[in-house]
Amino acid sequence: xxxxxxxxxxxxxxxxxxxxxxxxxxxxxxxxxxxxxxxxxxxxxxxxxxxxxxxxxxxxxxxxxxxxxxxxxxxxxxxxxxxxxxxxxxxxxxxxxxxxxxxxxxxxxxxxxxxxxxxxxxxxxxxxxxxxxxxxxxxxxxxxxxxxxxxxxxxxxxxxxxxxxxxxxxxxxxxxxxxxxxxxxxxxxxxxxxxxx
Numbered sequence: 023x024x025x026x027x028x029x030x031x032x033x034x035x036x037x038x039x040x041x042x043x044x045x046x047x048x049x050x051x052x053x054x055x056x057x058x059x060x061x062x063x064x065x066x067x068x069x070x071x072x073x074x075x076x077x078x079x080x081x082x083x084x085x086x087x088x089x090x091x092x093x094x095x096x097x098x099x100x101x102x103x104x105x106x107x108x109x110x111x112x113x114x115x116x117x118x119x120x121x122x123x124x125x126x127x128x129x130x131x132x133x134x135x136x137x138x139x140x141x142x143x144x145x146x147x148x149x150x151x152x153x154x155x156x157x158x159x160x161x162x163x164x165x166x167x168x169x170x171x172x173x174x175x176x177x178x179x180x181x182x183x184x185x186x187x188x189x190x191x192x193x194x195x196x197x198x199x200x201x202x203x204x205x206x207x208x209x210x211x212x213x214x215x216x217x218x219x
Contacts, residue, residue, distance in 0.1 A: 028144040029125035031151040033118055038158035040114035042165035044107060049165070049172040051103035056173070058095055062088065 065088060074081040128144075131137045 027125070028148050028151055029121055031148065031155050032121050035151065035155045035158045036114055036117050036121070038155070038162040040110060042158070042162040043110045043114075045162075045165040045169040045174065047103050047106045047110070048174040049169040051099060052169075052174050053172040054099040055096060058092060058099075062092055 066085070070081050070085055073084075128137075128140050131140065
Protein backbone atom coordinates (compact mmCIF):
# COMPACT_ATOMS: atom_id res chain seq x y z
CA UNK A 23 0.00 0.00 0.00
CA UNK A 24 1.76 3.12 -1.22
CA UNK A 25 -0.51 5.79 0.23
CA UNK A 26 -1.82 5.52 3.77
CA UNK A 27 -4.84 7.75 3.22
CA UNK A 28 -8.27 6.77 4.47
CA UNK A 29 -9.72 6.86 0.96
CA UNK A 30 -7.03 4.57 -0.50
CA UNK A 31 -7.45 2.05 2.34
CA UNK A 32 -11.23 2.16 1.93
CA UNK A 33 -10.98 1.66 -1.84
CA UNK A 34 -8.64 -1.30 -1.38
CA UNK A 35 -11.03 -2.81 1.18
CA UNK A 36 -13.93 -2.38 -1.26
CA UNK A 37 -11.81 -4.07 -3.94
CA UNK A 38 -11.15 -7.04 -1.65
CA UNK A 39 -14.84 -7.45 -0.86
CA UNK A 40 -15.75 -7.17 -4.54
CA UNK A 41 -13.16 -9.79 -5.43
CA UNK A 42 -14.37 -12.10 -2.64
CA UNK A 43 -18.02 -11.76 -3.68
CA UNK A 44 -17.23 -12.30 -7.36
CA UNK A 45 -15.14 -15.39 -6.65
CA UNK A 46 -17.80 -16.82 -4.31
CA UNK A 47 -20.45 -16.40 -7.03
CA UNK A 48 -18.14 -18.02 -9.57
CA UNK A 49 -17.58 -20.94 -7.17
CA UNK A 50 -21.36 -21.30 -6.71
CA UNK A 51 -21.86 -21.23 -10.50
CA UNK A 52 -19.21 -23.81 -11.34
CA UNK A 53 -19.92 -25.94 -8.24
CA UNK A 54 -23.68 -26.02 -8.89
CA UNK A 55 -23.19 -27.19 -12.47
CA UNK A 56 -20.59 -29.74 -11.41
CA UNK A 57 -22.88 -31.15 -8.71
CA UNK A 58 -25.73 -31.42 -11.21
CA UNK A 59 -23.42 -33.18 -13.66
CA UNK A 60 -22.36 -35.68 -10.98
CA UNK A 61 -25.97 -36.45 -10.05
CA UNK A 62 -26.95 -36.85 -13.72
CA UNK A 63 -23.91 -39.01 -14.40
CA UNK A 64 -24.67 -41.26 -11.43
CA UNK A 65 -28.29 -41.68 -12.55
CA UNK A 66 -27.41 -42.38 -16.18
CA UNK A 67 -24.49 -44.70 -15.48
CA UNK A 68 -25.58 -46.57 -12.36
CA UNK A 69 -29.33 -46.33 -11.79
CA UNK A 70 -31.01 -46.18 -15.19
CA UNK A 71 -29.25 -49.24 -16.69
CA UNK A 72 -30.62 -51.34 -13.82
CA UNK A 73 -34.14 -49.91 -13.85
CA UNK A 74 -34.31 -50.14 -17.66
CA UNK A 75 -34.20 -53.95 -17.36
CA UNK A 76 -37.29 -53.94 -15.11
CA UNK A 77 -39.28 -50.98 -16.46
CA UNK A 78 -37.86 -49.59 -19.71
CA UNK A 79 -40.74 -47.15 -20.44
CA UNK A 80 -40.80 -45.73 -16.92
CA UNK A 81 -37.02 -45.35 -16.98
CA UNK A 82 -37.16 -43.54 -20.30
CA UNK A 83 -39.89 -41.20 -19.03
CA UNK A 84 -37.97 -40.49 -15.79
CA UNK A 85 -34.84 -39.80 -17.84
CA UNK A 86 -36.75 -37.27 -19.98
CA UNK A 87 -38.13 -35.54 -16.89
CA UNK A 88 -34.64 -35.48 -15.35
CA UNK A 89 -33.30 -33.85 -18.51
CA UNK A 90 -35.98 -31.14 -18.40
CA UNK A 91 -35.40 -30.51 -14.69
CA UNK A 92 -31.63 -30.33 -15.28
CA UNK A 93 -32.11 -27.67 -17.96
CA UNK A 94 -34.29 -25.61 -15.63
CA UNK A 95 -31.74 -25.91 -12.81
CA UNK A 96 -28.84 -24.92 -15.10
CA UNK A 97 -30.75 -21.87 -16.35
CA UNK A 98 -31.60 -20.92 -12.77
CA UNK A 99 -27.98 -21.23 -11.65
CA UNK A 100 -26.84 -19.15 -14.64
CA UNK A 101 -29.42 -16.42 -13.98
CA UNK A 102 -28.67 -16.21 -10.26
CA UNK A 103 -24.92 -15.99 -10.93
CA UNK A 104 -25.34 -13.39 -13.66
CA UNK A 105 -27.69 -11.16 -11.66
CA UNK A 106 -25.55 -11.43 -8.54
CA UNK A 107 -22.41 -10.47 -10.49
CA UNK A 108 -24.24 -7.46 -11.96
CA UNK A 109 -25.37 -6.38 -8.48
CA UNK A 110 -21.83 -6.78 -7.11
CA UNK A 111 -20.33 -4.73 -9.94
CA UNK A 112 -22.94 -1.99 -9.69
CA UNK A 113 -22.76 -1.62 -5.90
CA UNK A 114 -18.95 -1.78 -5.68
CA UNK A 115 -18.50 0.71 -8.53
CA UNK A 116 -21.00 3.08 -6.92
CA UNK A 117 -19.30 2.74 -3.52
CA UNK A 118 -15.82 3.38 -4.99
CA UNK A 119 -17.13 6.43 -6.86
CA UNK A 120 -18.70 7.76 -3.65
CA UNK A 121 -15.45 7.33 -1.71
CA UNK A 122 -13.52 9.12 -4.47
CA UNK A 123 -16.11 11.90 -4.58
CA UNK A 124 -15.90 12.39 -0.81
CA UNK A 125 -12.09 12.42 -0.90
CA UNK A 126 -12.15 15.00 -3.70
CA UNK A 127 -14.70 17.10 -1.80
CA UNK A 128 -12.67 16.96 1.42
CA UNK A 129 -9.51 17.88 -0.49
CA UNK A 130 -11.23 20.95 -1.90
CA UNK A 131 -12.27 22.44 1.45
CA UNK A 132 -10.48 25.74 2.00
CA UNK A 133 -11.64 26.45 5.55
CA UNK A 134 -8.61 25.52 7.68
CA UNK A 135 -10.60 24.59 10.78
CA UNK A 136 -12.90 22.24 8.84
CA UNK A 137 -9.99 20.79 6.82
CA UNK A 138 -7.93 20.18 9.98
CA UNK A 139 -10.95 18.59 11.65
CA UNK A 140 -11.45 16.27 8.67
CA UNK A 141 -7.77 15.33 8.64
CA UNK A 142 -7.88 14.58 12.36
CA UNK A 143 -10.99 12.44 11.92
CA UNK A 144 -9.27 10.66 9.03
CA UNK A 145 -6.15 9.96 11.12
CA UNK A 146 -8.26 8.63 13.99
CA UNK A 147 -10.32 6.42 11.65
CA UNK A 148 -7.34 5.09 9.70
CA UNK A 149 -6.29 2.33 12.19
CA UNK A 150 -9.81 0.86 12.13
CA UNK A 151 -9.85 1.08 8.34
CA UNK A 152 -6.52 -0.80 8.22
CA UNK A 153 -7.98 -3.57 10.39
CA UNK A 154 -10.98 -3.76 8.04
CA UNK A 155 -8.53 -4.01 5.12
CA UNK A 156 -6.73 -6.95 6.76
CA UNK A 157 -10.05 -8.71 7.43
CA UNK A 158 -11.22 -8.10 3.86
CA UNK A 159 -7.98 -9.49 2.43
CA UNK A 160 -8.41 -12.67 4.50
CA UNK A 161 -12.00 -12.99 3.24
CA UNK A 162 -10.77 -12.49 -0.34
CA UNK A 163 -8.11 -15.19 0.17
CA UNK A 164 -10.79 -17.58 1.47
CA UNK A 165 -13.05 -16.83 -1.50
CA UNK A 166 -10.13 -17.41 -3.88
CA UNK A 167 -9.39 -20.75 -2.20
CA UNK A 168 -13.07 -21.73 -2.49
CA UNK A 169 -13.13 -20.76 -6.17
CA UNK A 170 -9.90 -22.66 -6.82
CA UNK A 171 -11.34 -25.74 -5.12
CA UNK A 172 -14.46 -25.46 -7.30
CA UNK A 173 -12.28 -25.26 -10.40
CA UNK A 174 -12.90 -21.62 -11.31
CA UNK A 175 -10.25 -20.13 -13.55
CA UNK A 176 -8.28 -17.26 -11.97
CA UNK A 177 -9.68 -13.80 -12.74
CA UNK A 178 -7.89 -10.49 -12.99
CA UNK A 179 -8.96 -8.26 -10.19
CA UNK A 180 -11.16 -5.67 -11.86
CA UNK A 181 -11.83 -4.15 -8.46
CA UNK A 182 -8.16 -3.42 -7.83
CA UNK A 183 -7.93 -1.63 -11.17
CA UNK A 184 -11.01 0.43 -10.33
CA UNK A 185 -9.69 1.22 -6.85
CA UNK A 186 -6.28 2.18 -8.24
CA UNK A 187 -7.93 4.51 -10.76
CA UNK A 188 -10.06 6.12 -8.09
CA UNK A 189 -7.01 6.55 -5.85
CA UNK A 190 -5.07 8.18 -8.71
CA UNK A 191 -7.96 10.59 -9.31
CA UNK A 192 -8.18 11.50 -5.60
CA UNK A 193 -4.42 11.88 -5.00
CA UNK A 194 -3.84 15.19 -6.88
CA UNK A 195 -6.62 16.94 -4.94
CA UNK A 196 -5.26 15.60 -1.66
CA UNK A 197 -1.80 16.97 -2.52
CA UNK A 198 -3.30 20.37 -3.37
CA UNK A 199 -5.01 20.51 0.03
CA UNK A 200 -1.97 19.54 2.08
CA UNK A 201 0.13 22.53 0.94
CA UNK A 202 -2.37 25.24 2.01
CA UNK A 203 -2.98 23.42 5.27
CA UNK A 204 0.72 23.34 6.11
CA UNK A 205 1.15 27.02 5.32
CA UNK A 206 -2.03 27.82 7.24
CA UNK A 207 -0.76 25.93 10.26
CA UNK A 208 2.56 27.81 10.06
CA UNK A 209 0.73 31.14 9.87
CA UNK A 210 -1.33 30.22 12.93
CA UNK A 211 1.82 29.21 14.81
CA UNK A 212 3.56 32.48 13.86
CA UNK A 213 0.61 34.59 14.93
CA UNK A 214 0.53 32.67 18.24
CA UNK A 215 4.22 33.49 18.83
CA UNK A 216 3.58 37.16 18.09
CA UNK A 217 0.73 37.30 20.58
CA UNK A 218 2.87 35.55 23.21
CA UNK A 219 5.69 38.03 22.57
